[in-house]
Amino acid sequence: MTIGEKILKYILIFLKYLSLIFFSFVAVIPIVSCVITAFKDDREYASTNVMTLPSNWFNLANFSGAFEKANMGRAFLNSTIILVCVLTISVIIGTQLAYVLNRFKFPLNGIIRSLFLFASLLPGVAMQISVYEIMYKLHFINSLPGYIIMMCGTDVISIFIFIQFFENISISLDESAIVDGANYFTIFYKILLPLLKPAIVTSCILKGVATYNEYYNANLYLQDKKRYPTVATSLYTFVGPLGSKYNLICAGVIISLLPALIVFITCQKQIYSGLTAGAVKG
Numbered sequence: 001m002t003i004g005e006k007i008l009k010y011i012l013i014f015l016k017y018l019s020l021i022f023f024s025f026v027a028v029i030p031i032v033s034c035v036i037t038a039f040k041d042d043r044e045y046a047s048t049n050v051m052t053l054p055s056n057w058f059n060l061a062n063f064s065g066a067f068e069k070a071n072m073g074r075a076f077l078n079s080t081i082i083l084v085c086v087l088t089i090s091v092i093i094g095t096q097l098a099y100v101l102n103r104f105k106f107p108l109n110g111i112i113r114s115l116f117l118f119a120s121l122l123p124g125v126a127m128q129i130s131v132y133e134i135m136y137k138l139h140f141i142n143s144l145p146g147y148i149i150m151m152c153g154t155d156v157i158s159i160f161i162f163i164q165f166f167e168n169i170s171i172s173l174d175e176s177a178i179v180d181g182a183n184y185f186t187i188f189y190k191i192l193l194p195l196l197k198p199a200i201v202t203s204c205i206l207k208g209v210a211t212y213n214e215y216y217n218a219n220l221y222l223q224d225k226k227r228y229p230t231v232a233t234s235l236y237t238f239v240g241p242l243g244s245k246y247n248l249i250c251a252g253v254i255i256s257l258l259p260a261l262i263v264f265i266t267c268q269k270q271i272y273s274g275l276t277a278g279a280v281k282g
Contacts, residue, residue: 038062038250045247062251066238070252071226075234076259078222079212082148082230086211087204089152094203095196098162099188103174113163120156128220135221142224150221151211158203165199166192212260231256 037045039054041061066072101109131150140146169192177187215232222228225237235252238245 034250034253037247038254040247042245042247062247063255066248066252067255069248070234070237071229072231072234072252072255075229075231078144078228079231081144082151083208083211085148086151087208089148090155090158090207091200091203093152094155094158095162095193095200096188098159098166099192102163102166103171116156116159120160132220141221142228144222144228147218147221150217151214155207158207161199161203162196165196169195
């Protein structure tokens with residue numbers, strides 16, 4: 001290797017690490033500014049910039065104020081109910097539908113798959129008028145069960161994830177079980193469903209993050225913010241025509257991040273294995 005090639009190699013390595021540091025810095029800056037702002041009172045926030053460190057790092061008044069004024073206790077309860085119900089129903093329906101589409105060949109199989117693909121390509125905003133009319137006619141506005149049903153009905157990506165995993169599971173397992181006298185329900189629940197654990201983890205991550213952070217639909221269909229606040233909509237309590245209390249908003253953001261952070265820390269092994277297996281299987 002010539003001197004010029006060595007110099008070029010070291011320049012490329014330097015540029016690679018420089019770009020990594022730069023984009024990491026860009027990603028971390030909003031989080032750092034949010035944490036700094038969350039510990040400032042109204043006077044200190046108004047008189048300093050966002051990167052000026054707070055004078056008191058033990059000022060928890062913003063956190064208690066955000067939790068109480070934004071009704072975040074109720075918001076966490078509603079979001080938890082929504083998240084658990086949506087993930088449970090989506091996994092049950094998605095795995096069963098993928099099982100039928102993959103293992104059984106019938107005339108409308110290809111058409112149904114094409115319709116699911118077509119539905120995934122449609123922008124959600126384009127269908128909001130028809131969806132809202134359906135929700136209104138079914139009296140699902142300001143209804144937590146209605147909102148849960150609507151969120152379960154928008155899970156096309158998870159169905160394709162489950163179909164891809166089924167295609168990598170040998171059909172000989174089904175045939176052997178049938179020879180031993182097992183019916184289709186036994187084959188699905190006792191043999192195939194446990195093998196779908198990586199796909200279920202991947203689907204729950206994608207669906208769970210989208211559901212937990214959902215603001216547009218929650219704000220549109222859960223209009224009674226006192227009875228049906230979610231974590232996403234509760235943070236907008238401090239936004240108004242007379243100004244926004246960003247120190248309280250930042251405190252609320254940190255509070256809303258804590259459950260996700262705890263789940264990630266405690267389940268990171270399962271999350272990494274599910275995503276890795278999902279990447280390989282897909």
